[in-house]
Amino acid sequence: MPSPAPKRKGDTRERLLEFAESSVLEKGFDATSIDELIAAAGITKSGFFYHFRDKTELARALLTRYIDRENEMFDVLFGRADELNDDPLHGFLVGLKMLAELVADLPNGHPGCLIAAYCYQDRLFDQQVRDLNAQSVLLWRKRFRTRLDMIAERYPPRIAVDLDDLADMLSAVADGGIILSRVLRDPMVMPRQILLYRDFVKAVFTGA
Amino acid sequence: MPSPAPKRKGDTRERLLEFAESSVLEKGFDATSIDELIAAAGITKSGFFYHFRDKTELARALLTRYIDRENEMFDVLFGRADELNDDPLHGFLVGLKMLAELVADLPNGHPGCLIAAYCYQDRLFDQQVRDLNAQSVLLWRKRFRTRLDMIAERYPPRIAVDLDDLADMLSAVADGGIILSRVLRDPMVMPRQILLYRDFVKAVFTGA
DNA sequence: TGTACATCAGTGAACGCGCGTTCACTGATGTAC
DNA sequence: TGTACATCAGTGAACGCGCGTTCACTGATGTAC
Numbered sequence: 001m002p003s004p005a006p007k008r009k010g011d012t013r014e015r016l017l018e019f020a021e022s023s024v025l026e027k028g029f030d031a032t033s034i035d036e037l038i039a040a041a042g043i044t045k046s047g048f049f050y051h052f053r054d055k056t057e058l059a060r061a062l063l064t065r066y067i068d069r070e071n072e073m074f075d076v077l078f079g080r081a082d083e084l085n086d087d088p089l090h091g092f093l094v095g096l097k098m099l100a101e102l103v104a105d106l107p108n109g110h111p112g113c114l115i116a117a118y119c120y121q122d123r124l125f126d127q128q129v130r131d132l133n134a135q136s137v138l139l140w141r142k143r144f145r146t147r148l149d150m151i152a153e154r155y156p157p158r159i160a161v162d163l164d165d166l167a168d169m170l171s172a173v174a175d176g177g178i179i180l181s182r183v184l185r186d187p188m189v190m191p192r193q194i195l196l197y198r199d200f201v202k203a204v205f206t207g208a
Numbered sequence: 209m210p211s212p213a214p215k216r217k218g219d220t221r222e223r224l225l226e227f228a229e230s231s232v233l234e235k236g237f238d239a240t241s242i243d244e245l246i247a248a249a250g251i252t253k254s255g256f257f258y259h260f261r262d263k264t265e266l267a268r269a270l271l272t273r274y275i276d277r278e279n280e281m282f283d284v285l286f287g288r289a290d291e292l293n294d295d296p297l298h299g300f301l302v303g304l305k306m307l308a309e310l311v312a313d314l315p316n317g318h319p320g321c322l323i324a325a326y327c328y329q330d331r332l333f334d335q336q337v338r339d340l341n342a343q344s345v346l347l348w349r350k351r352f353r354t355r356l357d358m359i360a361e362r363y364p365p366r367i368a369v370d371l372d373d374l375a376d377m378l379s380a381v382a383d384g385g386i387i388l389s390r391v392l393r394d395p396m397v398m399p400r401q402i403l404l405y406r407d408f409v410k411a412v413f414t415g416a
Numbered sequence: 417t418g419t420a421c422a423t424c425a426g427t428g429a430a431c432g433c434g435c436g437t438t439c440a441c442t443g444a445t446g447t448a449c
Numbered sequence: 450t451g452t453a454c455a456t457c458a459g460t461g462a463a464c465g466c467g468c469g470t471t472c473a474c475t476g477a478t479g480t481a482c
Contacts, residue, residue: 012425027331030239033468045469047426055469112328119390120325123235133391159411165404168388172401175387176380179324183341192373193380200408203367207415220458241435253436255459263436420481427475435467442460448453 013051015041020062025112029059029121059118059129066114067136074143077102088150089205096170096198100191109187110178141167155205166204173197221259223249228270233320237267237329267326267337274322275344282351285310296358297413304378304406308399317395318386349375363413374412381405 019040023032034055038048052058081095082088103110115133118125144167152163177193180186202208227248231240242263246256260266289303290296311318323341326333352375360371385401388394410416 025328028236028238028329030236031329031332034470035468043425044427046428046471049470050424050426115391116324116387117328119387120233120320120328121236121239122390124239130391134393137388137391159407159416161404161407162400165400168397169381169384169401169404172384172388173377173380174384176377176382176384179327179383180345180376180380182327182330183323183338183345185342189376192370193377196369196373196377199367199369200411203408203411208367242437243435251458252460254438254461257437258457258459418482421479422481423479424477425475426477427473429472431469431471433468436465438464439462440460442458444457444459446454446456448455449451 012041012043012047016048016051016058017062017065020058021066021114022111024062025114025117028117029124056126056129059125060132063114063118063129063132067132070136071139074140078147087154088147089155092147092151093198093202096194096201100194100198103194104188104191106187109181110190112182113175113178116175116178137171140171143167144170151205157204158207159204161204166201169200170194170197220249220251220255224256224259224266225270225273228266229274229322230319232270233322233325236325237332264334264337267333268340271322271326271337271340275340278344279347282348286355295362296355297363297410300355300359301406301410304402304409308402308406311402312396312399314395317389318398320390321383321386324383324386345379348379351375352378359413365412366415367412369412374409377408378402378405 016037019037020032023036034045034048038045041047052061077098078091078095081098082091085091085094115136118129118133122130141164145164148163148167173193173196174190177190180193181188181190224245227245228240231244242253242256246253249255260269285306286299286303289306290299293299293302323344326337326341330338349372353372356371356375381401381404382398385398388401389396389398
């Protein structure tokens with residue numbers, strides 16, 4: 001039953017975060033002014049400070065929201081891939097393909113990685129934010145490392161590589177691919193890099 | 209013969225660029241104030257505007273300087289690698305190893321890629337800067353693509369990959385590796401990613 | 417059911433500071449004749 | 450060699466605007482009894 005559009009609680013805050021995220025990815029955190037956010041959201045400045053104690057709280061909220069969303073995306077994606085395959089290697093390869101397609105289907109290309117954006121504005125943030133950043137990258141390393149261990153059990157690697165490095169490489173290729181796509185204004189570069197990483201993983205464990 | 213330290217022309221400007229570059233890589237362009245640059249260089253604000261018409265001219269100068277330096281670095285590096293090897297594959301592999309060692313030897317890790325920093329502050333810059341950015345990435349693609357073509361002539365690829373993508377992957381892995389290194393505060397992550405890319409190239413052309 | 421109070425989601429006005437930029441000026445060095 | 454002028458590498462003071470932040474206040478909704 002369709003709820004009759006009640007004044008949704010937390011809606012304004014969510015909209016502020018939404019505007020802020022895309023602005024931060026395009027101009028950086030410092031250049032994202034509170035004025036432009038409230039203009040977009042249609043409230044006054046004091047309204048902003050009702051939702052966020054100060055600008056650094058916005059930074060934190062933005063980052064945790066991003067990390068949570070990204071983790072959920074990986075859960076769903078590789079979860080679905082595993083439902084279709086009970087072989088860990090094939091599940092991973094299918095998941096990577098789905099990831100590439102997901103990004104390829106975005107009309108304007110990947111909107112950008114907040115971790116990367118924050119990383120190049122490091123000094124603007126406090127230790128808490130920097131730690132959140134590091135933690136999330138380590139979590140992805142662990143996530144993919146676990147997966148690679150499972151694969152290596154059944155498929156002894158044909159190429160001797162460090163599996164932590166191979167796990168990291170997905171993050172690296174993704175972040176690097178996003179940068180290339182944005183700079184070249186070619187949305188397809190990033191998904192093609194993901195597929196190239198996929199070729200590498202296949203080569204490591206199957207020799208082709 | 210040691211020259212008696214004449215008042216070096218262009219010295220102040222160069223120092224301004226030096227301070228600016230490291231500040232931009234740490235905080236971003238917008239958060240890098242002219243005040244902090246002149247404080248570091250020991251001149252007044254008007255002195256800055258003698259060297260640069262406005263802040264966007266600083267942005268341009270910073271970027272062209274960075275691109276030129278990076279290109280020269282690649283010339284020297286792969287030039288030396290080729291002197292030691294007349295096989296194009298081995299020359300490339302040696303060059304990649306030298307690149308990894310170069311970065312591994314930096315005491316504080318890689319200082320960051322200006323292309324990436326600018327990319328995440330896109331909206332702050334004019335079309336000229338964005339075009340410079342894109343051009344330099346295309347130049348690296350071409351540089352490495354040419355190299356890969358030479359290799360492919362002698363070593364028919366064992367793994368079917370697009371050579372433009374494989375060329376791009378070096379940039380992607382480098383930029384992504386820099387981000388991981390910075391976020392994790394582990395300088396070795398980036399060189400290890402370069403070496404992993406090296407393993408992939410070797411696998412593509414030799415099957416191991 | 418009515419009343420009292422609390423909470424939610426803001427408004428409106430004011431603040432001071434830092435920022436990029438402009439302008440008229442200057443003292444030392446270089447160049448033409 | 451001396452003089453006139455030009456260029457180089459800045460100085461010093463002032464500008465206005467935008468920024469993040471604060472503070473007292475408000476009108477609508479929710480909750481206790």
